[in-house]
Amino acid sequence: SQTIHQWPATLVQPVGSPLSLECTVEGTSNPNLYWYRQAAGRGLQLLFYSVGIGQISSEVPQNLSASRPQDRQFILSSKKLLLSDSGFYLCAWSAAPGGGFSEQFFGPGTRLTVL
């Protein structure tokens, strides 16, 4: 069966510090991968998605970046965190669409607090 891992689970970082969040998927190959952010009391915002190694699409302008160095690994990074980067970061995967619908499966999330 497929599983999705995220770490760390929680993180407290000072403003201006770098960030690296990691997401890995097991039990599937060539998944579509996604990074979402949920600010406190808000809905989920899609940040990045990837359909393959090295292929990243950005949904919103920001000081975050994403990379996919391996098929089942997705990394979210920042060189300098802002207060507004605080939130609940969720990684998700779906099977590459062959016929339309493909359910997205979400990881447990990383709660980031920037002070």
Next chain:
Amino acid sequence: DAKTTQPNSMESNEEEPVHLPCNHSTISGTDYIHWYRQLPSQGPEYVIHGLTSNVNNRMASLAIAEDRKSSTLILHRATLRDAAVYYCILRAYGNKLVFGAGTILRVKS
């Protein structure tokens, strides 16, 4: 992406059915109607989806209006574990989900 409108919150009694409405008057012919829910401090999970016909699965039922401009997620017997934020999302072919604010469902014992 076509927009959906959901009530901010709803309340239900345990063991009673819950009908969660969603309006999507600008839906296009290729938009599927998806429902996800998010339990506190967790990532969202898929509930159900449909295109034109009503759908049933082990979690819920989805009733879709004939003109497809609205739909209703039906939980047949709400439990305390069903307390969550429920998102109604329209999606055409492809995999990007656009989440709105959703409906906060509170279940009373």
